[in-house]
Amino acid sequence: MDLYSNLLLGFNTAVTPMNLLYCFGGVLIGTLIGVLPGIGPVQTLAILLPTTYSLSPISALIMLAGIYYGAQYGGSTTSILMNLPGEASSVVTCLDGHQMARQGRAGAALTVAALGSFFAGCVATLMIAVLSIPLADISLKFGPAEYFSVIVFGLIGSIVLASGSIIKAIGMIVVGLLLGMVGTDVTSGAQRFCFGVSELADGIGFVALAMGLFGISDIISSLEKGEKRDILKGKLTGFMLSKKEFLTCIPATLRGTLSGCLLGILPGGGAVLASFSAYMLEKKISKDPESFGKGNIKGVAAPESANNAAAQTSFIPLLTLGIPSNVVLAIMAGAMMIHGIQPGPRVITSNPELFWGVIASMWIGNLMLIILNLPLIGIWVRLLSVPYRVLYPAILVFCCIGLYSVNNNTFDIGLTALLGLLGYIFIKLDCEPAPLILGFVLGPMMEENFRRCMLLSHGDPSVFFTRPLSLSFLLLSLIMVVAAGLPALKKKREVAFQGDDL
Amino acid sequence: MKFTLKRWRFCSVLLVLFTLFAGQCLAQDIKGPIKIVVPYPAGGGSDIVARLCADKMKDTLGQPVIVENKPGAGGRVGTEYVKGLPADGSAMLVVNPALFVVNPLVFSKLSYDPEKDFEPVAQIMTYQFVLSVPATSPIKDIKGLIEWLKKNPKEANFGSPAAGSLPHFFGLLVGKAAGIEMVHASYNGSAPLLTALMGNQIPMGIDTFESESAHHPDKIRILATSGTSRKLPDVPTFKEQGLDIEGVGWNGIVVPAKTPKAIIDKLSAAFVKAIKSPDVSEKIKQMGSDPIVTDSQGFAAVIKQDREKWTPVVQASGFKAE
Amino acid sequence: MKPDIHQKNLATAFIFIALGIVAMVFSVAYKLGTAANMGPGYFPFALGAILTVLGIIVATQSLSIPPDKSSRISFKIKPVLMILSSVFIFGLSLEPLGLFASVMFLVIFSSMASDEFNLKEAVINTMALLLMVFIIFIYFLEFQLPLWPGFMFSHS
Numbered sequence: 018m019d020l021y022s023n024l025l026l027g028f029n030t031a032v033t034p035m036n037l038l039y040c041f042g043g044v045l046i047g048t049l050i051g052v053l054p055g056i057g058p059v060q061t062l063a064i065l066l067p068t069t070y071s072l073s074p075i076s077a078l079i080m081l082a083g084i085y086y087g088a089q090y091g092g093s094t095t096s097i098l099m100n101l102p103g104e105a106s107s108v109v110t111c112l113d114g115h116q117m118a119r120q121g122r123a124g125a126a127l128t129v130a131a132l133g134s135f136f137a138g139c140v141a142t143l144m145i146a147v148l149s150i151p152l153a154d155i156s157l158k159f160g161p162a163e164y165f166s167v168i169v170f171g172l173i174g175s176i177v178l179a180s181g182s183i184i185k186a187i188g189m190i191v192v193g194l195l196l197g198m199v200g201t202d203v204t205s206g207a208q209r210f211c212f213g214v215s216e217l218a219d220g221i222g223f224v225a226l227a228m229g230l231f232g233i234s235d236i237i238s239s240l241e242k243g244e245k246r247d248i249l250k251g252k253l254t255g256f257m258l259s260k261k262e263f264l265t266c267i268p269a270t271l272r273g274t275l276s277g278c279l280l281g282i283l284p285g286g287g288a289v290l291a292s293f294s295a296y297m298l299e300k301k302i303s304k305d306p307e308s309f310g311k312g313n314i315k316g317v318a319a320p321e322s323a324n325n326a327a328a329q330t331s332f333i334p335l336l337t338l339g340i341p342s343n344v345v346l347a348i349m350a351g352a353m354m355i356h357g358i359q360p361g362p363r364v365i366t367s368n369p370e371l372f373w374g375v376i377a378s379m380w381i382g383n384l385m386l387i388i389l390n391l392p393l394i395g396i397w398v399r400l401l402s403v404p405y406r407v408l409y410p411a412i413l414v415f416c417c418i419g420l421y422s423v424n425n426n427t428f429d430i431g432l433t434a435l436l437g438l439l440g441y442i443f444i445k446l447d448c449e450p451a452p453l454i455l456g457f458v459l460g461p462m463m464e465e466n467f468r469r470c471m472l473l474s475h476g477d478p479s480v481f482f483t484r485p486l487s488l489s490f491l492l493l494s495l496i497m498v499v500a501a502g503l504p505a506l507k508k509k510r511e512v513a514f515q516g517d518d519l
Numbered sequence: 520m521k522f523t524l525k526r527w528r529f530c531s532v533l534l535v536l537f538t539l540f541a542g543q544c545l546a547q548d549i550k551g552p553i554k555i556v557v558p559y560p561a562g563g564g565s566d567i568v569a570r571l572c573a574d575k576m577k578d579t580l581g582q583p584v585i586v587e588n589k590p591g592a593g594g595r596v597g598t599e600y601v602k603g604l605p606a607d608g609s610a611m612l613v614v615n616p617a618l619f620v621v622n623p624l625v626f627s628k629l630s631y632d633p634e635k636d637f638e639p640v641a642q643i644m645t646y647q648f649v650l651s652v653p654a655t656s657p658i659k660d661i662k663g664l665i666e667w668l669k670k671n672p673k674e675a676n677f678g679s680p681a682a683g684s685l686p687h688f689f690g691l692l693v694g695k696a697a698g699i700e701m702v703h704a705s706y707n708g709s710a711p712l713l714t715a716l717m718g719n720q721i722p723m724g725i726d727t728f729e730s731e732s733a734h735h736p737d738k739i740r741i742l743a744t745s746g747t748s749r750k751l752p753d754v755p756t757f758k759e760q761g762l763d764i765e766g767v768g769w770n771g772i773v774v775p776a777k778t779p780k781a782i783i784d785k786l787s788a789a790f791v792k793a794i795k796s797p798d799v800s801e802k803i804k805q806m807g808s809d810p811i812v813t814d815s816q817g818f819a820a821v822i823k824q825d826r827e828k829w830t831p832v833v834q835a836s837g838f839k840a841e
Numbered sequence: 842m843k844p845d846i847h848q849k850n851l852a853t854a855f856i857f858i859a860l861g862i863v864a865m866v867f868s869v870a871y872k873l874g875t876a877a878n879m880g881p882g883y884f885p886f887a888l889g890a891i892l893t894v895l896g897i898i899v900a901t902q903s904l905s906i907p908p909d910k911s912s913r914i915s916f917k918i919k920p921v922l923m924i925l926s927s928v929f930i931f932g933l934s935l936e937p938l939g940l941f942a943s944v945m946f947l948v949i950f951s952s953m954a955s956d957e958f959n960l961k962e963a964v965i966n967t968m969a970l971l972l973m974v975f976i977i978f979i980y981f982l983e984f985q986l987p988l989w990p991g992f993m994f995s996h997s
Contacts, residue, residue: 050982053977061982062562063560063561063562063588064561064982064983064984065982066561066562067561067570067586068983070570156714156718157714157717157718157719158718159718160715160718160720161720182899184895184898184899184902185853185899187895188853188857188892188895188896188899191857191888191891191892191895192857192860192892194888195860195864195885195888195889195892198864198884198885198888201592201593201840202682202881203681203682203705203706203707204682204704204705204879204881205682205705205872205880205881206625206681206682206683206705206838206840207839207840207871207872207880207881208840209867209871209881209882209885210867210885213628215591215592215595215596215599215630216591216592216596218591218592218593218595218596219590219591219592219593233924233925233928236920236924237920237921237924237925237954240920240924240954240955240956241916241917241920241921243956334714338713338714338717338738339713340710340711340713340714340717341710342710344560347562347710348560348561348562349562350562351561351562351563351566351567352562354564354567354805354806355567355570355802357801357802357805359805359807404957405955406952406955406957406958406962407962407966409951409955410947410948410951410952410963410966410970411966411970411973413924413927413928413931413947413948413951414944414947414948414970414974417928417931417932417935417947418940418974418978418984418986421935421986422984422985422986424589424590424591424596425587425588425589425590425985426589426591426596427932427933427935427936428932430928430929430931430932430935431928431929431932431933433928434925434928434929434932437924437925437928438921438925441921442856445849445914445916446849446850446852446853446856446914447849447853448853464884465707467884468879468883468884469704469706471876471877471878471879472676472702472704472877472878472879473676473702473704473720473721475673475877476875476876476877476878478876587985588985
């Protein structure tokens with residue numbers, strides 16, 4: 018095991034002035050673009066990809082990787098300040114992060130997000146360096162049965178996200194699952210709920226859904242209240258964390274990092290599952306679960322570290338097996354191919370300087386991100402002092418341009434307006450959008466894997482219980498249901514007893 | 520003297536400008552920048568090839584050539600979009616057998632007609648299909664596969680990157696030639712299929728060579744390739760192994776119907792030149808495809824031939840997208 | 842002035858039941874299939890059924906939970922209409938009229954949704970945003986966006 022010499026090779030490659038410059042350029046562009054509402058890593062990478070064709074493969078990949086996690090990072094800023102998640106994995110950051118911002122604690126929320134992400138990034142980078150090959154093998158153990166069970170686990174857990182009625186939260190998950198069914202069915206190739214509109218054949222885009230349910234509906238209800246400004250104008254004190262906050266965040270960050278590192282290697286929903294489950298875990302083990310969703314700092318620290326860790330470890334399947342686990346990484350795989358490098362296990366042996374160089378640059382990039390962002394926090398927070406009547410048209414402009422650039426199609430813009438109306442109605446009815454988003458993202462995967470599993474087993478559902486990994490996730494889900502049910506029963510009993518006393 | 524020299528110079532500049540302008544007007548019958556529309560997101564195989572070609576063609580044609588991505592609905596949105604663009608050579612579309620051969624057979628209401636709405640310009644590359652099994656599988660060749668399938672009919676499942684894709688139908692062709700009923704499981708693209716094969720979740724998979732690379736010898740074993748000649752020196756074709764089937768996928772360029780013949784010929788020549796340039800050929804080979812290029816007639820013949828070839832297979836499968 | 846029913850829950854129940862029934866009706870048209878070989882309609886049908894049941898539960902609850910002030914629905918129509926229509930107008934005008942015109946529409950119309958609307962400020966905001974959009978998307982990122990009305994120039 019010559020990890021030391023490998024890392025040395027990596028750092029030697031990554032710290033050449035040229036590569037440092039590209040790394041910095043990448044994280045800077047990524048951060049700035051990620052901050053723009055409605056524009057996330059997917060569009061950014063797709064658009065900037067051609068400009069990297071002329072670079073050397075290493076510089077190109079270093080820069081693209083920098084854009085990727087820079088955009089992820091900038092996206093957290095938008096989630097916290099404007100309640101606009103750039104991608105599914107930052108939906109949970111909105112829950113407590115934006116509440117903190119409304120209470121004048123935006124600076125603290127951003128600082129926690131930055132520090133948590135940096136810590137998680139460092140751990141994840143180290144993990145890629147040491148464990149990428151065995152971890153990649155674990156991700157291969159996930160067959161359709163395991164996927165189905167882990168998604169069931171995630172969906173059941175997401176009920177914890179609800180701060181209001183549990184029945185309504187379950188209903189919202191189901192609505193999300195149904196919205197996820199729109200489009201071409203992977204298993205049969207049939208078009209469902211498309212109503213003859215070919216733009217719907219790929220399903221509802223995540224950006225359209227998030228911008229509708231969070232962006233537009235939030236703007237409408239803020240305008241209606243006409244009071245949002247006062248809340249934000251309040252005290253903008255507390256840029257930095259108090260010592261107590263810092264200490265309470267350490268364990269949350271550690272747990273978030275762990276779930277991010279582990280779930281990030283799962284192709285597909287890794288980062289989403291990671292950030293949602295990190296949040297769920299914090300809320301579950303907290304002595305004060307009521308405070309989540311109302312600006313609990315742990316609700317920012319845990320999912321932020323989880324999604325950053327997952328963003329890094331999601332490189333593992335690409336670098337070791339040649340399998341891109343999400344759309345962003347598929348673009349990266351394209352970038353490698355255009356430079357004549359076939360992503361896969363051979364990369365480590367045939368292009369060691371590329372493999373280790375990219376890994377080393379991830380650490381350097383994370384360091385740059387924190388140096389770049391801590392001072393920027395002050396500027397971002399000041400954005401909130403822009404009058405809302407000036408700010409929201411700007412949000413709309415960026416959202417709309419972002420929506421158009423996903424597919425170079427205006428259909429998504431109209432769709433978003435409709436989803437905005439739906440989101441507004443749900444806000445009015447006290448139905449929360451976060452469970453809907455999780456159902457939307459995981460639903461198609463759940464269906465696909467369930468059906469594939471049943472197809473391959475010729476209709477025998479016992480496969481879900483005979484495979485150990487699948488069984489353990491199902492058991493965990495059962496435990497969660499029971500654990501969620503018990504306190505409710507207990508409460509009822511208590512109420513009953515109190516009734517007796519009266 | 521001085522004056523005449525000046526005037527002479529002025530006149531000559533004027534003359535040169537004029538000839539240049541006139542020359543432009545005569546030769547350049549395509550207005551403005553030319554765009555190659557890729558109906559898929561940036562970074563995929565057809566996007567990469569389009570960008571490589573665009574880069575060469577702007578020199579050949581002497582005018583800007585840009586690539587525009589118009590993804591959606593497996594390429595149908597972009598195809599519909601180009602159908603409505605002016606037929607003056609300023610817009611081209613990258614197409615493949617799914618868009619031009621399979622879709623008209625499986626969609627009852629397709630928003631375009633490959634024959635009536637478009638004119639072929641050039642075929643720009645081809646790719647073979649491969650049948651592979653997990654490296655841990657006991658199966659070593661096609662003969663072994665057939666024996667194994669006959670012994671384990673319950674395991675006769677194969678994966679493809681998408682329902683209704685050419686690899687899906689090629690798999691049905693394999694089953695038919697081998698006389699075995701095979702269950703098709705579709706994946707959401709090449710990456711998940713590859714993962715399933717590596718993780719031994721499915722006994723075999725069929726995909727294009729481009730994505731299912733030969734770069735995982737310790738995880739995946741390629742049993743056969745689908746071309747008329749070998750793609751990999753040590754992997755025989757289906758034909759060599761006794762199954763009389765072959766087939767390749769391709770990428771080609773089309774323009775909206777009614778584009779003047781002269782413009783088509785000019786674009787076609789530019790594509791042939793671009794693909795034949797050594798660096799582009801090399802890049803295409805590195806991606807696992809073959810830089811096989813034909814002019815407009817050649818491409819038209821390929822489309823016709825493939826239509827005749829796949830129509831019975833697709834119809835026999837009963838596959839319908841709506 | 843207590844309303845006699847829990848409006849919010851009743852409306853939620855109505856939406857759940859309506860969506861559930863729509864899903865089930867359409868799913869029947871797609872093939873349902875068998876457990877071994879499920880058709881495209883199987884999952885959405887099951888989900889539609891679950892959603893309908895959930896809707897019925899919410900409806901029964903809405904009758905048993907005593908309604909209070911917070912259970913009443915109240916809304917203003919102006920922000921809803923102005924914001925949604927400004928987004929629609931942007932979508933409709935982007936390709937025929939180009940980015941600059943459509944951004945102008947979007948900013949001006951959406952600004953009118955605010956109670957604090959003031960034309961001068963909205964115009965200044967439009968100018969500033971146009972400049973930003975130009976610098977970020979056109980100059981810096983080179984997005985493929987139609988800039989001007991289609992009849993003036995072709996796509997950039």
